[in-house]
Amino acid sequence: MGKSNLIIFKKIHPKDIKNITACIIGMGLLLCILSCHHDSHEKDKDNFDVSLLTQGSELQLSGEYEAFVRLNKKYLRKAARMRYTAGKGLCYLNMAEVNVSAGNYEKARFFLNKAEKDLVNSENAYHKAILYDDYSLYYSHLKIYNKALESNNKAFYYIKQAKKTKLTQKLLPRLYVNKGIYYAWKGWFGTSLKCFIKANALENSAYTNCMMAQYYLFTRKPDSAGIYIARADEKMLSQKTTDVESLWVYYTMGYYYNEADNSEQAEKALKKALEINIKTRRTYSSHIKDVYKALAELYKKKNDGGKAYFYLKKYMEEEGRSDAARFAAMNKATEDFISEVKQESDWHKNDLPLFIALSVSVLTISGVYVRKLINKVQNKKNTLKKQTEALKNHVQTKQLEAVTMLAKKNDSSFFLKFKELDPGFIKALLKINPDLENSELTFCAMLKLRLSSKEIADYTFVQHKSVQQKKYRIRKRLNIPGETDIYDFFENLTA
Known part of the structure; x- marks a missing residue:
């Protein structure tokens, strides 16, 4: 056996050995180039995701709707040039989310369906996590809490499979907050509290502390709520808090002070929430009616019938009407x-x-x-x-x-x-x-x-x-x- 191998080896000409070596080196270089190209393309996709989702979130939370739409149109074209199907799906998902927040549920469903087609086969688990998170928000706005929880559970399933990035670390606590809200509405208060505590431990922001306060106000424990109101206020001043989240903190603060019979602080906080609403009502219109209702209750307790009636009427108008100007602008x-x-x-x-x-x-x-x-x-x-x-x-x-x-x-x-x-x-x-x-x-x-x-x-x-x-x-x-x-x-x- 050894002899035959020796004979075969002797038959190979030195020139042939050089050619074989050059061929192997060439194939190695080709594989290296292909690998580098693949890595570069994957990096471009990651940069696309971070840039689109970060900018989109900032514009949405500040109520700059036209700029938000322009951004997503720009990235939709960019995704097409990159042949990045999931990138298009993220643009549709952004549009779905803002329409859910504004109450345009038909449009939201349209964009959710398009996003799902482009993201369902994505190899990026984070993509599927945010898809199902948006589905859960859609169902919660329609008060279908079982479906909201079902979608939330799917989001958790995929977020656990996703690699750790700034985007996944930001999404995880919000998934816990949403789950806590859904369980609270179903009356599962113990499970709800565990979710809010987990979210606050992960994020510890003005918003997560505010949600802890909301939970204790909802379960009639104002003393515990006061602790988290103070923490939310502190975080709001020390951290960069979005307009929408600041509005929610001030609303919760006003609600708390009203319960604590501190009408002066309640009025101050709720009026601050109204000021912020001017900037955010285009994308988060549903918050304002709660502020009007809280102001009506405040002035009723202060025996100021005129202002109580004024804000109650504003609340009723907001509750029962479709803001034609807002929808017209958004629809355009x-x-x-x-x-x-x-x-x-x-x-x-x-x-x-x-x-x-x-x-x-x-x-x-x-x-x-x-x-x-x-x-x-x-x-x-x-x-x-x-x-x-x-x-x-x-x-x-x-x-x-x-x-x-x-x-x-x-x-x-x-x-x-x-x-x-x-x-x-x-x-x-x-x-x-x-x-x-x-x-x-x-x-x-x-x-x-x-x-x-x-x-x-x-x-x-x-x-x-x-x-x-x-x-x-x-x-x-x-x-x-x-x-x-x-x-x-x-x-x-x-x-």
Whole structure:
């Protein structure tokens, strides 16, 4: 055996040995270059994540919505250039999160679905952790706490698999805070407290101390709450705290001082929360109604009926209305972003000629397959167009719900808001009979909302018989045939 090996070795020429050695060295260099390129690409992805998520969080928490959307449009293009699918998913996730916070749940779901498609196969466990964290926030806003906890548990599962970075260390305590909130709403106070304690041990910020105080206020333990209020105040002054978190600390502080009968400090803290809200209401609108309610309770305790009524009314307005100006501005910026999403199809389309040329030369792809690719792009565009229209319709639905709520409260601003929502309907009525009075127009508006006679009677504090008589008079004033359903008549009426 040894002899045959020796013979084979002797047959190899020295020149051949040099060639083999050079080949091995070349392959080694190629593998090294490929490895370095891969490492460089992974580093670029990490830098992309940190930069996008850090800047996005800062802009969102400061209420700078337009700048936030511009940032995500910029990074959406960058992700396309990098061929970084998960990067696009992070942009969609950012948009989902801000829409959840602002109460635009239809848009939030749209972006969550797009984010999930791009992140579900990501090899980065952190990506999946933040995806499911955002899902949990979405469900909690809808008060579906079991689903919120289910998503929160998935987020925990993936965060434990993720490598330790500044991003994962920042997310972990917030996952504990969210879990604590969900358990508190379910009435599992012992488990909830453990979650808040764990979060505070990990982060020890103004926000986590504030959440500890919130827990003790919620469970009627003001003395314990006071300890954490003081710590939250101290951290807020010594650390860099975002506007949104400062608002929440001041609100909690005002609530605590009100419970402790320190009206002066309560008023000071709540007024500070109102000041901050001016900057943050665009992205965190849900907080302000709680501040108004706390101020109403404060002035009620101080026997200041005028201010108590003022803030109670503000609270009721905030509770029952859809802020049309805020939604209009947000929808404009969000639709700009959606149009950017549409261009994603064009980015791929620009690569199509080269793709086809290579495919024809190498694989001899048939024209039928090419047609399928083009149809797929076109279908994607059509789907996005339909989704955009659905989002616009959702805004109108929310505004309609707000106007209906005003009708149910017999609010004096109902007719004015209805005219803003559907000016064509009022014009059509006046075209039929220019002599209609405001009270009659208001009644027609209620019928347009398909409120029943019983509902109108209950909301306007009149007898059911009176509503029936009004319907009869309106039929005569508008020449509505007896065989025509009055609700169908108003439904089909156009200017």
